[in-house]
Amino acid sequence: MAPDTDSPRVEPPIRWSGRVSLTTRILAVNVFALAVLAGGFFYLETYRARLIDFRIARAVRELSLVDEALAIAPPAEVPAMLSRMARKTGTRLRLYGPDGALRVDSWRISGANYTLRDPAEEAWQRHAARFLDRAIDFVARARTPHDYVEPEPDRAAAWPELREALRAGRPVGAESFAPDRTFMITAAAPAGNGALLMTTNARDVTRIVRAERFRVGLLLLVVAALSVALSFFLARTIVRPLRRLARAAVRVRLGRDREVTVPRLPRRRDEIGSLAQALSDMTQALRHRIDATDAFAADVTHELKNPLASLRSAADALQRVSDPEQRAQLMAIIQDDVRRLDRLITDIAEASRLDAELSRARFEGIDLGRVIETIVRAREMRGPNPRGVQVAFARPRVDTAVVRGDEFRLARIVENLLDNAISFSPPGGLVQITATRSGPEVIVRVEDEGPGVPAELRESIFRRFTSVRSDEDASHSGLGLAIARAIADGHGGTLEVETRDERPAGAAFILRLPAAGER
Known part of the structure; x- marks a missing residue:
């Protein structure tokens, strides 16, 4: 039968992924998914930057409000007002005079409301946290502010933020790192003839970001563990059965084991299970074909030995006989053996290449009625056969017995069945052939008036070199029915034999083929 798909003549080049094992590729895909999840750290950096910018903007607004309040407050109440505002906002407020000297410091009035921690006095866990902060900031390319340093002496000119605010004439804000790498928020603004400075330690920002990082990291670890476990599970359920199938296929290819068992994996209902069953069925079919080839070779050797032995003896x-009559008999034997060998070789060659030719054949619509009519007419034109057997064919209506197939091969089935029926028919007998459409099938019947086929032999007669003839006939090789059934199988049909219904003797060969358009 013509193949459904054609294999490419040139194998496409193997991409780099084709050189990597399935296990590695499964792990790579899952690791890629983890990398996408790890991108959450980059989002946290963006979140932290927005949070710091918000704190700076809030500090600038608060400092502007403080400046407005100081502008309308009596000078004597300014220190107390700065102290109260510092306690409410959790900041340190400083007021500098026109000469840049520090006039009022909220810490000197009400005490410190935040503490700058010394990293040298902290536990190792804090050092580990800061190390992770630096590593993540390096990977995420986070912005790195300058370190916060209290100037000595404390004057307005020593603060970069105050210098910029006085130069721009408006409030400005900035961020910096405290010694323990928490954020310091600084806001500066002109205030009358002097300047205002607000500082605060935004330790809560670092605490919030670290807590979110911990949650993301914990989630990443859990997902990573699950991903690796699932990767190895997939590798176990996919790669391991594929390796078993590959090892079995290698054993089949090497041919070291006569009976190689390809695992069928019956419990799997996925594509690998289908592949395993297909490979197992293919291996069994290959083994059966090899066995059939070996048996065919043995049968060919056996069948060729008989006429060769007879030919050699004759x-x-x-060479030793001088009597003309005996020499004539010997020459007749030799000619008969030569004809028999010629028929054997011809049928053997056709039987051996039949499968390959059917696999390459292109099927088309064939009217079996026209094919049979042509064969019967050609036989009539050659004249009556030596046995005087008549062939009767009831031509069906045109295009009612149409099948898809190779016309030459389908004609060969009919020829072989007619030859078989004529050879078994008695002298002057009648061979009847019909072709009818029955539902999705086209049925061809060839009936003779011969002795019929015993029930126990109705399958064996379709085997190669099998015959129920009582005499040796050089015109029959024992391959005709085997070739006919092989062609029927190649067309998706069947060929069977049964006893004729209306008579006690005779055989009826029934060929069933799918009608055109029914496949």
Whole structure:
């Protein structure tokens, strides 16, 4: 039968992924998914930057409000007002005079409301946290502010933020790192003839970001563990059965084991299970074909030995016999053996290449009625056969017995069935052939008036070199029915034999083929 798909003549080049094992590729895909999840750290950096910017903007607004309040407050109440505002906002407020000297410091009035921690006095866990902060900031390319340093002496000119605010004439804000790498928020603004400075330690920002990082990291670890476990599970359920199938296929290819068992994996209902069953069925079919080839070779050897032995004996005797009558008999034997060998070789060649030719054949619509009519007419034009057997064919209506197939091969089935029926028919007998459409099938019947086929032999007669003839006939090789059934199988049909219904003797060969358009 013509193949459904054609394999490419040139194998496409193997991409780099084709050189990597399935296990590695499964892990790579899952690791890629983890990398996408790890991108959450980059989002946290963006979140932290927005949070710091918000705190700076809030500090600038608060400092502007403080400046407005100081502008309308009596000078004597300014220190107390700065102290109260510092306690409410959790900041340190400083007021500098026109000469840049520090006039009022909220810490000197009400005490410190935040503490700058010394990293040298902290536990190792804090050092580990800061190390992770630096590593993540390096990977995420986070912005790195300058370190916060209290100037000595504390004057307005020593603060970069105050210098910029006085130069721009408006409030400005900035961020910096405290010694323990928490954020310091600084806001500066002109205030009358002097300047205002607000500082605060935004330790809560670092605490919030670290807590979110911990949650993301914990989630990443859990997902990573699950991903690796699932990767190895997939590798176990995919790669391991594929390796078993590959090892079995290698054993089949090497041919070291006569009976190689390809695992069928019956419990799997996925594509690998289908592949395993297909490979197992393919291996069994290949083994059956090899066995059939071996048996065919043995049968060919056996069938060729008989006429060759007869031919050799006749040729040897011909050299020793001088009687013309005996020499004529020996020559007749030799000619009969030569014809038999010629028929054997012809049928053997056709039987051996039949499968390959059917696999390459292109099927088309064939009217079996027209094919049979052509065969019967050609036989009539050659004249009556030596046995006087008549062939009767009831031509069906045109295009009612149409099948898809190779016309030459389908004609060969009919020829072989007619030859078989004529050879078994008695002298002057009648062979009837019909072709009818029955539902999705086209049925061809060839009936003779011969002795029929015993029930126990109705399958064996379709085997190669099998015959129920009682005499040796050089015109029959024992391959005709085997070739006919092989062609029927290649067309998706069947060929069977049964006893004729209306008579006690005779055989009826029934060929069933799918009608065109029914496949």
